[in-house]
Amino acid sequence: MLAIDITVAVPGTARVGEGPFWDPATSELTWVDILSGAIHTADPTRPDPRTTILPTLVGAAVPKRSGGFVAATTEGFTDIRRDGSWTTRRTVLPPGRPMNDAKCDPAGRLWAGSCDLDFAPARGALHVLDTDWTVHHVLDDLTPSQRARLEPRRPYLVPDRLAPSNRRALARFPSGGGEPDGMAIDAEGCLWIAL
Incomplete structure (x- = not known):
């Protein structure tokens, strides 16, 4: 496998930036600013990102x-x-529990986690949006890891089925070393976790 190191600088700011996604087909970087409802898309060859603002x-x-x-x-x-x-298209959440993160699996389904606005323990859930816009409620009682006082628990899932089984901790992080807040799997199957 040929590894290519590419460093690209794109302009843009965010109050709470999340979910960067590099699209190799378009050579564009997309990310969101959670609190402003902004979706930014940047082409490194252009001076300014395109932005879509949602009222949420x-x-x-x-x-x-x-x-x-x-x-x-x-x-x-x-x-x-x-x-x-x-x-x-689909309203599935009670007030005060927005989506916090989401990733698409190889089957085209979008797995998204919701949490309490104040990151209260055991108030999060995991939802799956299928390609036909059917929503499946998969797990309850999840705790987001954005607060150092909470035990970090993030689901690492096998996407060929919707009902998770054999739940166990994949990794535990010592206190003072940072909290996990985002992860991705590379082309070789290695798991990368942002702390």
């Missing part, structure tokens, strides 16, 4: 093959078209 919190935005995005929002899941127009 946005925990993640994942590009669609057909263009546009699927966003994990305060209410649930939102379809964002190429022109930036949007409609909330």
Whole structure:
């Protein structure tokens, strides 16, 4: 396998930046600013990112093959078209428990975690948006890891089934060494965790 190291600087700011996604097909970087409801897309060859603003919190935005995005929002899941127009397609969350993060699996399903706005223990859940916009509620009583006083618990899932089994801790981090807040799997199957 040929490894290529690419460093790209893109302009942009965020109050709470999350969910960076590099699209090799378009050579664009997409990320969200949760608190401002902004979805930013930057092309390193252009001076300014394109921004779509939603009137809600946005925990993640994942590009669609057909263009546009699927966003994990305060209410649930939102379809964002190429022109930036949007409609909330599935409202699945109670008030005060927005989506916090989301990733797409190889089958095209979007796995998204929700949490209490104050990151209260055992108030989070895991949801899956299927390709036909059916929403599955998969796990309850999850605790987000954004607060150092909470035990870090993030699901590491096998995406060929919706019902997780054999739940166990994948890794434990010593106190004072940082809290996990984001992870990705590379092309070789290695798990990378941001602390």
